[in-house]
Amino acid sequence: MRTLLALASDEPVLYGRLGCHRFGPDRGRPTLSLAAWCPWCKDRHAADVPEALAGRLDIAIPINAPCRVGAFAGRTIHLVIDPDHAAEARRTIRHHGQALRRFLVERRLRHQFAESRRHAREWDVLPTAGA
Numbered sequence: 001m002r003t004l005l006a007l008a009s010d011e012p013v014l015y016g017r018l019g020c021h022r023f024g025p026d027r028g029r030p031t032l033s034l035a036a037w038c039p040w041c042k043d044r045h046a047a048d049v050p051e052a053l054a055g056r057l058d059i060a061i062p063i064n065a066p067c068r069v070g071a072f073a074g075r076t077i078h079l080v081i082d083p084d085h086a087a088e089a090r091r092t093i094r095h096h097g098q099a100l101r102r103f104l105v106e107r108r109l110r111h112q113f114a115e116s117r118r119h120a121r122e123w124d125v126l127p128t129a130g131a
Helices: 081-123
Strands: 013-021 031-038 043-048 057-062 077-082
Touching: 013 043, 013 081, 031 077, 031 081, 043 057, 043 077, 077 081
Parallel strands: 013 077
Antiparallel strands: 013 031, 031 043, 057 077
């Protein structure tokens, strides 16, 4: 993963916006994604932002362009956060951080509750004194 400044001048770049969604392998876990409109294939290209880099605005995420025609066909392109929408990106990053913390707390509480219920069921099966 490189930054925008580290890219060579001939590498294709698409500027896009950050979004927060809850799709993926860990059900309900909020994930940041970067989506950009492609002028060649008239479609949106998107990639998930790694959590380690979620707070940075200067990241460049490389993807293999799904374009079938145009200048980007078969090339690696880089998705970059649009600097004109930096304030919106900061709000999205803050929202993602809050949502992720909330998700992790709720998951921890669910695990604690399940463990306490398992422990309570173990005590329910012990023989009583009169039996």
